[in-house]
Amino acid sequence: MKASILIINGRCLTQDQDRICDWLAVDGERIVAMGQGDTYRDVLSEWTVLIDARKGTVLPGFIDSHFHVVQTALNSQCVDLGDAKSFKDIGDLIYERYKKEPNLPIQAIRMDIHNLKERRFPSRQDLDKICSDTPIWINSSEYQTSVLNTCALLYYKIPFTVQGVLFDEKRMPTGVFQRQANAMLRANISNQYSDFYRMDALQNIMPKVAEAGITTACAVEGGPIYCDKDAEFINEIIKRKSVYLDMELFFQTLDLDRVESMGLHRVGGCLYVDGTFSARLAAISFEYADAPGEKGCLNFTQDRMNEFVELCYRRNLQLSLYTIGDRAIELALKAHERAVTLTGITGLRHRLEHVELPNAEHIRMASDLGVIFSVRPIYELRWGGKGKMYEKRLGENYKNSNPFRESLDGGVLLCGGTDSDVCKANILLGIHAAVNHPVEQHRVTVPEALRMFTCNGAYAIGKEAEKGYLKEGYLADIVVLDGNILETETDRIKELNVTYTFKSGELVYHA
Amino acid sequence: MLQINVLGKTKISCNGELLDKQLSTKAQALVYLLIAHNGKFISRDKIMAYLWPDSTTDAARYNLRYNLWQLKKLLPHDGADRSLVLSEKDGCSIDSRYSFQCDLLKIQACSVHSRDLEELAHTKGLFCGDFMEGWYLKNCNEFNEMILFERMNCERIQVELLKALARRYEESGRLEDALTTWKEMAQVDMDNEETAYNIVRLYYEMGNRVAAINHYKKFETGLWDNLNIAPNEELQRLHRDLISGSDSLHSTKKAIQVQTRSTLEINGHCIKNIDYFLISDVISALLRFVDKGFLADFEKDYVRDLSVIQRDLLICYEKTTGQPLEAVAAATEGHVPAVRIVQAFCKLIEYLTDRYDIRLRISNREHIDEVSAQIIEYLETSGISGFSLE
Numbered sequence: 001m002k003a004s005i006l007i008i009n010g011r012c013l014t015q016d017q018d019r020i021c022d023w024l025a026v027d028g029e030r031i032v033a034m035g036q037g038d039t040y041r042d043v044l045s046e047w048t049v050l051i052d053a054r055k056g057t058v059l060p061g062f063i064d065s066h067f068h069v070v071q072t073a074l075n076s077q078c079v080d081l082g083d084a085k086s087f088k089d090i091g092d093l094i095y096e097r098y099k100k101e102p103n104l105p106i107q108a109i110r111m112d113i114h115n116l117k118e119r120r121f122p123s124r125q126d127l128d129k130i131c132s133d134t135p136i137w138i139n140s141s142e143y144q145t146s147v148l149n150t151c152a153l154l155y156y157k158i159p160f161t162v163q164g165v166l167f168d169e170k171r172m173p174t175g176v177f178q179r180q181a182n183a184m185l186r187a188n189i190s191n192q193y194s195d196f197y198r199m200d201a202l203q204n205i206m207p208k209v210a211e212a213g214i215t216t217a218c219a220v221e222g223g224p225i226y227c228d229k230d231a232e233f234i235n236e237i238i239k240r241k242s243v244y245l246d247m248e249l250f251f252q253t254l255d256l257d258r259v260e261s262m263g264l265h266r267v268g269g270c271l272y273v274d275g276t277f278s279a280r281l282a283a284i285s286f287e288y289a290d291a292p293g294e295k296g297c298l299n300f301t302q303d304r305m306n307e308f309v310e311l312c313y314r315r316n317l318q319l320s321l322y323t324i325g326d327r328a329i330e331l332a333l334k335a336h337e338r339a340v341t342l343t344g345i346t347g348l349r350h351r352l353e354h355v356e357l358p359n360a361e362h363i364r365m366a367s368d369l370g371v372i373f374s375v376r377p378i379y380e381l382r383w384g385g386k387g388k389m390y391e392k393r394l395g396e397n398y399k400n401s402n403p404f405r406e407s408l409d410g411g412v413l414l415c416g417g418t419d420s421d422v423c424k425a426n427i428l429l430g431i432h433a434a435v436n437h438p439v440e441q442h443r444v445t446v447p448e449a450l451r452m453f454t455c456n457g458a459y460a461i462g463k464e465a466e467k468g469y470l471k472e473g474y475l476a477d478i479v480v481l482d483g484n485i486l487e488t489e490t491d492r493i494k495e496l497n498v499t500y501t502f503k504s505g506e507l508v509y510h511a
Numbered sequence: 512m513l514q515i516n517v518l519g520k521t522k523i524s525c526n527g528e529l530l531d532k533q534l535s536t537k538a539q540a541l542v543y544l545l546i547a548h549n550g551k552f553i554s555r556d557k558i559m560a561y562l563w564p565d566s567t568t569d570a571a572r573y574n575l576r577y578n579l580w581q582l583k584k585l586l587p588h589d590g591a592d593r594s595l596v597l598s599e600k601d602g603c604s605i606d607s608r609y610s611f612q613c614d615l616l617k618i619q620a621c622s623v624h625s626r627d628l629e630e631l632a633h634t635k636g637l638f639c640g641d642f643m644e645g646w647y648l649k650n651c652n653e654f655n656e657m658i659l660f661e662r663m664n665c666e667r668i669q670v671e672l673l674k675a676l677a678r679r680y681e682e683s684g685r686l687e688d689a690l691t692t693w694k695e696m697a698q699v700d701m702d703n704e705e706t707a708y709n710i711v712r713l714y715y716e717m718g719n720r721v722a723a724i725n726h727y728k729k730f731e732t733g734l735w736d737n738l739n740i741a742p743n744e745e746l747q748r749l750h751r752d753l754i755s756g757s758d759s760l761h762s763t764k765k766a767i768q769v770q771t772r773s774t775l776e777i778n779g780h781c782i783k784n785i786d787y788f789l790i791s792d793v794i795s796a797l798l799r800f801v802d803k804g805f806l807a808d809f810e811k812d813y814v815r816d817l818s819v820i821q822r823d824l825l826i827c828y829e830k831t832t833g834q835p836l837e838a839v840a841a842a843t844e845g846h847v848p849a850v851r852i853v854q855a856f857c858k859l860i861e862y863l864t865d866r867y868d869i870r871l872r873i874s875n876r877e878h879i880d881e882v883s884a885q886i887i888e889y890l891e892t893s894g895i896s897g898f899s900l901e
Contacts, residue, residue: 133649150655154647160663161670162700172660180702183737224739254732272739299739 002045003027005476005505008038010053011484013447014470015060015455024058026476029504033472051500057485059450060468061215061477061503062427063457065374066269066353066417069219069247070230073201074193075109075421076208081138082110086117090138091130098131105135105155112141123168124149124175137189142279143225146177146185159184183224190227198233199242206243210509212425213479213498216246216457216467218374218417220269220320220353223252235262244503246477248461250320256311267312268320269353272299274328277356277383277393282325284357289395296325302334309335312350313343318462320351320374329358333365340369351415351460354379356401357394360410363403367411372460374415375402375452377433378423385438403442404434414444415460416452427453428481432494446486446493476505513587513595513611517543518618518665519640525587533585537562538578540654543643545596545605546613547661554602561654579603615642615661618668623675624776624870626800628683631676635695638669670699677709678773682802686717702734704743711749724753774868775800781878787820789883790856793871794821801863807831809862813855819847853886860890864897872901 003025012021012034025033025043033043044050079097084090090111097106113121127136127149135152139145148156153173159165164179177185209217222231231251238247250269251259259267274296275281280288283296300308309332312319323329332352340346351372356379358366366373380402383389390398407414416434418425434449444452458468467475480500488496501509516522523530523542531539544561545553555575563571579598586595589609597606614637621634642661648654673696680689690713696706707730714723727750731742741747777800779793794817798806806827818825863869873879873887891900 128652132652133647150652150659151647153659154655154662157641158662159700160666162702172656173663180700180738183702184700187737223736228736252736254735299735299741301741304741 001027001032001043003032003040003043003048005049005051005502005507006040006044007051007053007058007478007480007500008040010056010058010480011486012058012470013450013486015451016469016471021470024470024478026478026502026505029476029506031470031472031474031476031478034470051480053480053499054482056483056499057481057496058470059213059479059481059485060454060458060470060474061479061501062213062453063216063218063415063461063468064214064417064420064425064427064453065218065415065457065460066220066376067214067217067420067425068221068226068422069202069217069234069420070198070221071226072421072425073198073205076205077107077201078139079106079108080110081108082112082141084111085115087122087126090116090122094127094130094136098134102134105137105152106131108136108138110141111138111147121145121147121176123147124153124173127175142276143186144178144182144279146182148175148177148185150175156185157188159188186225187227191229193227193229195233195236198230199237202237202243206245207509209245209425210501210503211498211511212427213481213501213509214245214425214427215477215479215501215503215508216248216461216463218250218269218457218461219247220250220252223270224272226252226270228253232262235264244506244508246467246503248463254308256315256317259317260315265316266318266320268322268351270322271320273305273321273323273332274298274325276324277390280393282356283327283331284325284394284397285327286397288393289397290392296327298328298331300331302331305331305335306338310339310342313339313345313348316345316348318348318350320353322353324354324356326357326359326362329355329362333362333369333371336369336371337365346370349460349462353417354419357397358403358407359400360406363407363410363412366407372413372415372456373407374417374460375404375407375434376417376419376423377402377404377430377437377449377452378418378426379433380437381429381433382423399439401439402437404437404444404448405442408444408448413456413459414448414452415456416449426494428496428498429494431485432490435490435493446490450485476502478502482511515542515546515611515613517546517613517615517643518638519644521643521646523586530585534581535578536648537574538581540646540648540651541575541578541603542582542595543646544654544657545603546615547657548604549616549619550605550607552599552602552604558603561657562648562651564652565650614639615665618665618672621672622776623668623671624774625675626679626775628676628679631672631679635669635672635676635692638665638672641665666699670696673699681713682773686713689713690717702737704734704746707742708746708749711746711753715753720753720756724750727753773866774870775863776870776872778872778874780874781876781880781883783878784880786880786882787852788880789873790852790886791821794856794859795823797859797863797869798823798827801867803827803831805863805866809859813858816847816851816855817859820852849882853889856886857890857893857895860898861895864895868897868899870899870901 005026008023012024021034022036023040024031079093081090081093084093094106094108113119132151135155136149137152138147159181162180162184164177164181166174166176168174219234221234222228234247234249238249249264251264251267252269252271274283280291280294281296283298288294321332323332336350349372351374353374354376355373384401390401404414416430418430431449434444435446437443455464455468458464467477479498482497482499485496499511514524540562559571559575563574582596583594588594593606593609595609595611597604618634618637621630625631642665643658646658673692677689677692680692693706693709711723711727714726734740734742777793777796779789782788814824814828
């Protein structure tokens with residue numbers, strides 16, 4: 001047997017117990033051999049492509065367990081207002097795009113009024129001053145608010161009669177849309193996107209995804225804020241294998257008939273049991289430090305959750321629920337406990353997404369029930385630790401957020417995701433964040449962090465028999481790094497880079 | 512006849528022939544602007560500010576003159592050689608004497624309080640898109656504001672019309688049509704809980720409990736998908752009752768019936784020197800709109816007294832109750848003192864306002880007969896809740 005690709009001179013961390021190899025051989029789409037030293041001679045032929053890993057780490061292709069694929073793709077076409085500090089900054093950024101593409105509607109994302117010196121949303125008249133003859137649609141950072149200029153108000157189908165349209169003193173719309181109006185507006189606009197447009201945007205981000213070493217993504221699509229058409233689109237893309245990336249669709253809906261009619265065996269992703277800490281909507285058992293009396297809110301009653309979870313069990317669907325605060329986690333776990341007792345069905349590998357504030361009892365329950373925690377370590381880099389958002393919201397309880405160490409020690413399986421496009425699709429940053437958790441007692445080791453984004457990710461989608469490991473017979477989903485991650489100082493892991501990414505034996509990225 | 516459509520894709524046509532292509536964008540805009548002002552006079556300066564805000568006064572004046580000339584030349588004239596646009600020295604308006612058809616004007620002319628089902632249904636069909644869909648005039652801020660304002664207005668009218676139509680269908684026992692109308696309403700505002708409630712309730716009342724439950728489930732899922740919230744308590748209660756087959760549904764139904772007060776817009780006409788003419792005309796108009804079954808429970812003696820001035824009341828009463836016309840009519844022979852007629856009329860209004868809000872509009876009031884004038888004055892001061900004079 002000869003190899004089509006041979007990777008030598010590497011530190012192949014197979015994730016198969018502690019096995020480490022120096023080389024691995026690929027033929028077609030599978031790994032065919034692995035070994036130590038120069039024992040690869042037998043598989044080398046004149047057609048073999050030889051890759052020198054230069055002592056770098058060789059890993060299974062990364063599995064991003066929480067990736068809003070279509071949103072990331074569509075956002076890549078938008079003006080990013082994440083750094084805007086004033087209306088003037090917004091104007092400059094939008095005008096720059098307008099000059100480049102004067103005849104196209106402008107969409108902008110990540111506007112955060114807390115960052116703006118005006119401390120309010122711009123009005124349509126403010127936006128008209130930037131540009132009045134092209135539609136402008138601005139999304140707030142959490143997508144709960146839209147702002148349109150007058151041209152966009154006339155260009156898009158606007159639901160003026162529904163709740164959430166803000167009016168000025170003359171009873172004319174201010175251009176700001178929230179709640180139902182925002183949801184309808186987003187749906188109206190998103191539904192206008194053709195699948196060609198989505199495809200174009202998706203192709204556009206694939207090089208970046210490959211550069212991040214991602215070979216499989218849990219595509220969390222549809223539902224509130226997003227668009228059900230996105231889920232249908234991804235389902236088609238998966239069937240047609242239109243992009244290099246393997247995707248597992250998590251459709252964020254309560255409509256189980258629809259999920260089954262699409263041939264899916266799982267449901268959920270961002271099925272919001274509660275909301276974010278940022279919006280103080282995460283359901284917590286104590287009061288928010290910066291909003292006395294507020295404890296967030298649950299979007300489901302226990303009865304409703306019980307009913308839904310039980311249905312998923314009876315239909316043999318893997319369920320993934322968005323839970324952030326401890327009250328939401330408890331609600332979800334109790335529903336699982338009840339469903340297991342009632343149905344006797346186990347082994348569906350149900351997941352909780354984000355699951356940021358579990359206590360010891362929750363960890364015990366999850367471990368007993370076999371519920372997986374699908375976590376976002378990058379959140380801790382961004383919002384965790386002293387002086388950051390978690391501390392502002394949770395007070396001293398910020399020290400309890402994302403207890404990775406305790407979860408692992410308690411027997412819970414952790415898989416990791418980036419939550420792109422909320423955070424950047426950067427797996428190495430995720431690994432870095434898990435290893436360098438701002439609260440030391442929650443930190444995990446590098447091998448543990450690697451497993452979160454490889455074999456544990458594969459287990460969490462039921463694909464551990466074909467990916468997530470470097471093993472003979474497994475898919476040749478391979479990432480090569482430019483350094484030895486086990487010997488890199490932990491606080492410098494984020495400086496490592498991907499040098500090669502292979503998906504099913506095909507080179508999809510080369511630095 | 513000239514036909515102007517401003518809802519959806521705009522169109523100006525005459526006997527099927529499209530005239531838009533021959534008109535400049537600004538000439539069309541001028542027509543739509545005048546239409547939106549519903550026959551009101553707009554000064555030339557104001558029109559120039561709407562359509563040529565960036566031009567010098569001379570250029571704007573010339574442009575306006577040119578476009579008015581174009582309209583006069585290209586749009587058909589009527590038999591009296593009148594044109595659509597009435598252009599005078601200081602300003603312009605649509606010539607109210609000129610005969611033409613326009614979807615917006617028809618919609619504005621239709622009252623959502625109308626009892627005429629066919630009229631409401633026909634008007635509903637006129638909503639085939641946004642006001643001036645696809646229009647946006649660069650740098651013409653006031654004009655664009657006008658479009659925006661009219662769009663909101665049209666959307667509001669559409670919602671009111673659909674609700675009114677659904678209610679009328681239901682009152683007429685046409686539950687299937689009422690259901691279809693609420694469903695159309697759901698397309699306008701998919702997450703509206705009042706709409707969902709009515710659809711679920713109507714399915715139930717039509718004996719289709721399965722469809723009622725399915726609709727609730729679909730709505731609940733959609734609400735979660737779109738807004739991440741659960742239906743309101745009232746809707747959830749209805750669903751629980753549906754599932755459990757609870758009798759409380761019947762009380763819900765009754766409660767709804769009580770809640771669904773209708774508004775009657777009544778037009779009364781006057782003829783000078785004929786006693787009771789206005790009051791008689793009002794009774795006649797009320798008879799066209801009120802629930803006859805409801806009227807049948809009105810006190811017989813009052814019906815007799817009022818029959819003196821409006822025999823239609825008698826006819827209607829007989830048809831509804833099955834009592835012979837003569838038997839009641841006989842009682843009305845001879846003179847009935849005016850005070851009893853007045854009292855009976857006031858009792859009728861009081862009785863009807865239990866279920867209806869009555870808005871009375873009096874045409875040519877300067878010709879009101881003296882007796883009616885006094886009765887109306889009395890009603891106005893008596894402060895009957897649910898009765899108002901416009």
